[in-house]
Amino acid sequence: MSATEAAPGSSLNARRRGRELAEAADGRVADVLVVGLGATGAGAALDAAARGLDVVAVDAHDLAFGTSRWSSKLIHGGLRYLAAAQFDVARESAVERGVLMTRTAPHLVVAQPFVLPLTPLVSRAQASLAWAGFRAGDMLRLAARTPRQVLPAPRRLSATEARHLAPSVRAAGLRGGLLSWDGRVVDDARLVTALARTAAAHGARVLTRTRALELTGTGARIRDELTGEEGEIRARAVINATGVWAGGLAHGIRIRPSRGTHLVLRSQRLGALPAGLHVPVPGETNRFVLVLPQGDGRVYVGLTDEPVEGGIPDVPEVPETDIGFLLDVLGSVLDTPVRRTEVVGAFAGLRPLLDTAGHGGGAARTADVSRRHAVLTSPDGVTTVVGGKLTTYRRMAQDAVDAAVRARGLRAGPSPTAELPLVGAAAPGRLRALPVPGRLVRRYGAEAAAVHALAAEDPALAEPVLPGHPVTLAELLWAVRHEGALDASDLLDRRTRIGVVPADRARAVPAAREILQRAAAPRS
Numbered sequence: 006m007s008a009t010e011a012a013p014g015s016s017l018n019a020r021r022r023g024r025e026l027a028e029a030a031d032g033r034v035a036d037v038l039v040v041g042l043g044a045t046g047a048g049a050a051l052d053a054a055a056r057g058l059d060v061v062a063v064d065a066h067d068l069a070f071g072t073s074r075w076s077s078k079l080i081h082g083g084l085r086y087l088a089a090a091q092f093d094v095a096r097e098s099a100v101e102r103g104v105l106m107t108r109t110a111p112h113l114v115v116a117q118p119f120v121l122p123l124t125p126l127v128s129r130a131q132a133s134l135a136w137a138g139f140r141a142g143d144m145l146r147l148a149a150r151t152p153r154q155v156l157p158a159p160r161r162l163s164a165t166e167a168r169h170l171a172p173s174v175r176a177a178g179l180r181g182g183l184l185s186w187d188g189r190v191v192d193d194a195r196l197v198t199a200l201a202r203t204a205a206a207h208g209a210r211v212l213t214r215t216r217a218l219e220l221t222g223t224g225a226r227i228r229d230e231l232t233g234e235e236g237e238i239r240a241r242a243v244i245n246a247t248g249v250w251a252g253g254l255a256h257g258i259r260i261r262p263s264r265g266t267h268l269v270l271r272s273q274r275l276g277a278l279p280a281g282l283h284v285p286v287p288g289e290t291n292r293f294v295l296v297l298p299q300g301d302g303r304v305y306v307g308l309t310d311e312p313v314e315g316g317i318p319d320v321p322e323v324p325e326t327d328i329g330f331l332l333d334v335l336g337s338v339l340d341t342p343v344r345r346t347e348v349v350g351a352f353a354g355l356r357p358l359l360d361t362a363g364h365g366g367g368a369a370r371t372a373d374v375s376r377r378h379a380v381l382t383s384p385d386g387v388t389t390v391v392g393g394k395l396t397t398y399r400r401m402a403q404d405a406v407d408a409a410v411r412a413r414g415l416r417a418g419p420s421p422t423a424e425l426p427l428v429g430a431a432a433p434g435r436l437r438a439l440p441v442p443g444r445l446v447r448r449y450g451a452e453a454a455a456v457h458a459l460a461a462e463d464p465a466l467a468e469p470v471l472p473g474h475p476v477t478l479a480e481l482l483w484a485v486r487h488e489g490a491l492d493a494s495d496l497l498d499r500r501t502r503i504g505v506v507p508a509d510r511a512r513a514v515p516a517a518r519e520i521l522q523r524a525a526a527p528r529s
Contacts, residue, residue: 011455011486014206014207015202015205015206016205017205018485018486018489019485022214022489026215026229029238030236030237032239034240035060035210036053037061037242037243037244037406037409038224038240038242038243039062039244040243041245041246041248042062042063042201042211043070043197044069045246045402046247047062047204048200048399048402049401049402050204051207051402051425052406052420053209056406056417059208060204060209061238061240062201062204063212063225063227063238065214066214066319067490067491068197068198068211068213068489069194070319071319071355073194074194074498075265075321075353075355076395077305078190078192078193079190080106080189080190081188082095082102082145082149083095083145085291087138087145091377097400098145099149101396102149102151102187103146103149104399104423105188105396106155107151109425112451113190113427113450114196115191116156117187117189117280118279119281119282120183120184121293122174122282122338123167123182124175124337127285134290135183135285136183139183143159159186162182164179164180164182167179167182169279170182170278171280172277173278175338183283184280188396191300194500196427201489202488202489214229214230214231217254220254221387222387223240224238224239224243225240231491242410242412242415243409245388248355248391249356254389255383257381257383258389260357260359260391262312262357262358263310263311263313263355265307265308265309265353266307266331266352267305267307268305268306269304269349269350269352269505270347275296275304281295282338287334294306296335300444300447301476302474303505306331309353313355323352328348349506350506350507356394357391357393358392359392378393378401379392380405386412388409388412390402390404390405399422402422403420429449431451435451439453439454444475445457448480456479457479459479460478466482467479471503471512471516474509474513476503478516480500480501481496481517481520482520482524488500493514493518496517496521
């Protein structure tokens with residue numbers, strides 16, 4: 006691989022999509038059709054392709070278009086589930102976190118420190134309970150065999166130390182803090198892109214803008230959303246990995262969507278944040294609002310956990326009640342509360358929680374619904390994977406492929422994905438030695454040098470997409486050539502996070518369109 010090339014076979018672009026869509030719909034029978042290209046669907050495509058199966062994976066929109074781009078960007082170790090006595094879910098989360106941080110995606114998933122400030126609103130009993138929880142979380146780390154150098158130990162902080170890590174926290178009455186660590190993905194949509202590209206490198210045909218209109222156990226009727234043409238993709242096994250939309254393609258699937266809302270603030274509003282914050286929700290014993298510095302001039306504040314009734318939109322709206330709730334909780338620990346006018350963006354995602362209680366009842370609120378996943382096979386042979394969360398996408402994908410292989414009698418070995426590095430993954434020493442900006446390494450891993458080389462060849466590409474934001478034009482060009490971006494929305498809303506601030510998005514659209522035109526021109 007030269008300095009300006011992507012990992013062999015991994016490039017996704019408009020030309021490859023057109024060719025492989027024609028191949029997929031020409032009457033031949035694939036081994037596995039995966040519908041949905043969020044984290045679980047892209048993970049299932051990779052899992053099946055890595056076992057040597059012939060795979061087609063489709064999505065009506067783009068990679069990570071749905072829930073997978075709206076997370077807190079955290080790769081949880083299972084502490085919350087341990088507190089709820091969901092021990093199997095907690096251990097599974099800790100194990101999968103370790104897999105990502107040490108083997109499959111150490112370039113994308115890193116340790117994130119958090120401070121829980123011990124303000125007068127946090128009683129000593131609550132502080133003791135939280136500390137016991139953080140210690141239990143460290144035992145989960147040990148049980149999952151994640152090294153201490155990857156996830157440091159929790160510890161108590163003095164008031165001075167807490168203020169150093171969280172300078173915007175109110176000093177009056179602060180008696181210290183609790184420092185804990187968890188996993189964090191630099192960008193959830195980039196993780197999905199890496200999964201899809203790694204699947205493509207193993208031979209999977211990854212087709213965005215390809216809507217499944219109807220599923221059966223032997224394939225799907227599909228429509229090319231770019232041309233409007235309809236066709237059929239035939240397959241020996243079909244996996245429905247469409248998350249909160251799964252019930253629209255498979256009968257008998259009941260989902261209880263839960264809305265998680267995040268606010269976007271400019272980094273300067275809260276000052277330097279060497280660590281994130283756990284802000285206790287008043288009246289709750291095990292619920293926190295998180296303050297998450299992003300390293301790109303933004304800070305996310307989230308999240309809510311509210312049930313969603315009625316139809317499921319492609320892009321959820323953020324209600325003012327969620328914004329008010331988050332600002333109120335955040336204001337309980339700050340010297341100066343954040344005003345509504347200082348919120349520069351907001352986004353919401355829908356968690357696909359499995360309704361195991363049926364239509365007649367169940368948990369009183371979605372915060373209490375289990376994050377366990379389930380794999381269900383319909384009478385006509387469609388395998389649907391539902392529930393779960395971002396952290397455990399790999400195990401969900403493995404279980405779905407296992408079920409499809411058994412149900413349809415396919416010949417395939419065990420899943421290799423727990424040891425399979427994603428595109429860009431490399432040993433920490435190799436990544437540190439790359440002679441390129443660290444921000445690129447954190448987003449592209451071993452491919453950072455190739456992204457950087459684009460700007461070296463053409464200095465104009467080294468310019469930022471918009472003033473004050475670190476993303477460069479070279480990154481947009483890379484996304485079109487190698488990461489399957491087809492339009493400005495793909496570039497600004499998923500390959501980068503510029504679009505989470507509407508004002509920034511509007512200013513960046515002309516640059517995105519210019520790059521798309523450049524990429525479409527013949528290369529000399």
